Amino acid sequence: MSSLDGMRTRAVHGGRQDLGDLGVHAPPIDLSTTYPIPDHALGGEALGAWAEGAADAASPVYARLHNPTVARFERALAELEGTDESVAFASGMAAVTAVVQAACLMAGKRHVVAVRPLYGGTDHLLVTGLLGTETSYVNADEVASAVRPDTGLVVLETPANPNLELVDIAEVVRQAGDVPVLVDNTFATPVLQNPAAQGAAYVLHSGTKYLGGHGDVLGGVVACAARLAAPLRQVRILTGAVLHPLGGYLLHRGLATLPLRVEAAQRTAAELAARLEGHPAVLRVRYPGLGGAEGAGVLGPQMRGTGAMLAFEPAGDPHAVVGKLGLITPAVSLGSVDTLIEHPAALTHRLVGAEAREASGVPESLLRLSAGLEDVDDLWSDLDQALRAA
Ligand SMILES: *Cc1c(COP(=O)(O)O)cnc(C)c1O
Numbered sequence: 001m002s003s004l005d006g007m008r009t010r011a012v013h014g015g016r017q018d019l020g021d022l023g024v025h026a027p028p029i030d031l032s033t034t035y036p037i038p039d040h041a042l043g044g045e046a047l048g049a050w051a052e053g054a055a056d057a058a059s060p061v062y063a064r065l066h067n068p069t070v071a072r073f074e075r076a077l078a079e080l081e082g083t084d085e086s087v088a089f090a091s092g093m094a095a096v097t098a099v100v101q102a103a104c105l106m107a108g109k110r111h112v113v114a115v116r117p118l119y120g121g122t123d124h125l126l127v128t129g130l131l132g133t134e135t136s137y138v139n140a141d142e143v144a145s146a147v148r149p150d151t152g153l154v155v156l157e158t159p160a161n162p163n164l165e166l167v168d169i170a171e172v173v174r175q176a177g178d179v180p181v182l183v184d185n186t187f188a189t190p191v192l193q194n195p196a197a198q199g200a201a202y203v204l205h206s207g208t209k210y211l212g213g214h215g216d217v218l219g220g221v222v223a224c225a226a227r228l229a230a231p232l233r234q235v236r237i238l239t240g241a242v243l244h245p246l247g248g249y250l251l252h253r254g255l256a257t258l259p260l261r262v263e264a265a266q267r268t269a270a271e272l273a274a275r276l277e278g279h280p281a282v283l284r285v286r287y288p289g290l291g292g293a294e295g296a297g298v299l300g301p302q303m304r305g306t307g308a309m310l311a312f313e314p315a316g317d318p319h320a321v322v323g324k325l326g327l328i329t330p331a332v333s334l335g336s337v338d339t340l341i342e343h344p345a346a347l348t349h350r351l352v353g354a355e356a357r358e359a360s361g362v363p364e365s366l367l368r369l370s371a372g373l374e375d376v377d378d379l380w381s382d383l384d385q386a387l388r389a390a
């Protein structure tokens with residue numbers, strides 16, 4: 001396999017290079033917590049290498065230092081994002097935490113610039129200052145003026161959670177200057193967008209969403225250059241925010257079908273968005289490329305498709321709409337095989353607060369929908385009857 005292979009080929013074959021030598025077809029799940037070290041001199045060298053952030057060493061030594069099953073997923077994801085390496089974590093939030101710790105705290109910086117809106121958990125983590133950082137929230141065109149000498153990281157999400165606003169990554173990277181930019185690529189997935197190609201230093205995924213794809217695995221991952229991956233692995237060893245090998249296995253397996261799932265769900269989302277726009281009980285639809293969508297200029301050069309997430313404002317009570325649905329699952333999270341809907345103001349973005357939500361373009365009544373793999377007409381019947389009944 002080469003880096004010139006197509007996305008679907010890389011998705012199927014990535015991270016499987018050692019399986020032939022092992023004589024197996026499915027990647028083994030290595031559940032060992034410790035590894036025999038008959039030669040303690042060599043074992044000590046390996047431990048020292050891991051502690052320095054090495055990507056490989058003679059023995060895993062101990063499961064918090066390294067796991068071969070997780071490492072296969074990391075190689076596969078890095079190939080999809082076009083980066084040297086990737087580093088997996090116990091959850092998307094553990095991944096966000098590790099990037100702040102590596103980019104800010106390990107570098108002696110205390111300031112973060114964040115472009116709103118962001119995932120509610122990321123927003124709240126930065127607001128609380130729990131990690132010892134201070135955060136300035138800005139619009140995408142205000143990043144340059146917010147950067148200070150002690151700024152260690154710029155954080156953005158595109159398409160943004162939950163209103164699908166698009167941000168020009170290369171433009172924010174330009175404004176950030178020497179400061180590394182973290183792009184949360186959870187919504188777009190590597191199938192539709194590779195932020196590293198636009199200059200992002202860190203590309204983050206909540207693997208819990210599209211990468212796993214079946215709503216049964218919690219995990220996070222950061223794709224980046226080798227020199228940035230080493231400190232992330234050091235943080236992971238010290239804080240213990242490791243991904244369980246079973247999670248690594250499931251995320252790796254999820255990657256094989258990722259392009260097909262995203263392409264299918266995207267077709268459905270585009271169709272639902274168009275139909276919702278013509279519905280008498282819908283005030284406004286947010287979907288990349290639809291009339292009035294913010295930042296639509298980056299479609300094409302930055303984002304290769306419009307994605308499988310959409311949001312809309314019903315004319316009636318959003319909770320009544322959700323309550324009338326039968327097929328569509330009322331739940332937080334996204335990127336699963338089934339279609340999910342949720343009310344950000346009540347759930348995912350509750351802790352952001354009404355004022356900050358409104359200011360960042362997230363109206364009170366907005367509903368967020370993650371298109372799944374069902375037949376689009378069945379989804380439409382469900383949405384249509386719920387909107388009419390509410
Ligand atoms: C869910 C999510 C996260 C957090 O990931 P967890 O795996 O739940 O910790 C971060 N960013 C985005 C965009 C998300 O949707």
